[in-house]
Amino acid sequence: MAAPYGTPEESAGDDLRGRALQRLKRKQAFYRQLTTYLIVNAFLWVIWVISGLNGGSWFPWPIFPLLGWGLGLAFQARSVFGRDGFTEAEIQAEMRRLSGD
Template sequence: MIYLAVNAFLVVLWAGTTGADAFFWPVFPIAGWGIGVIAHWWDAYHGDDFTEEQIRHEMERLARSH
């Protein structure tokens, strides 16, 4: 929602200050931030699943460090 709200504000700012016939500069923050949002989505929902062995190894490592 923040992504949409901020980018909508940038488009309104562009349209209100430069007019619809000027260069559409909001494309840069929209595309740049969009790449980050897509990368985060991919990592969160399509990242590697951990195996039981990896979980056990990390639990042992953390237990030794405390």
């Protein structure tokens, strides 16, 4: 008779699949945000150039949304593509340093 919740290997595989899907969704959301960022900021710079050519101010006001939104996008990129924790080699190296080897 099979176990009602599957074998531990199946559970680990399901957990890995869930984590992989979650990571892919985060990457997809980042790329969607990046595309929106590029399109909107390009549009803002076009508005700035057109208004400047028509006698408006040449103060580069689009820099503010570009930098503010860009900073948020950078944090999102770090959270999506950054490392989650330490590698085993880094942990072992730190343990050797602490023990004096």
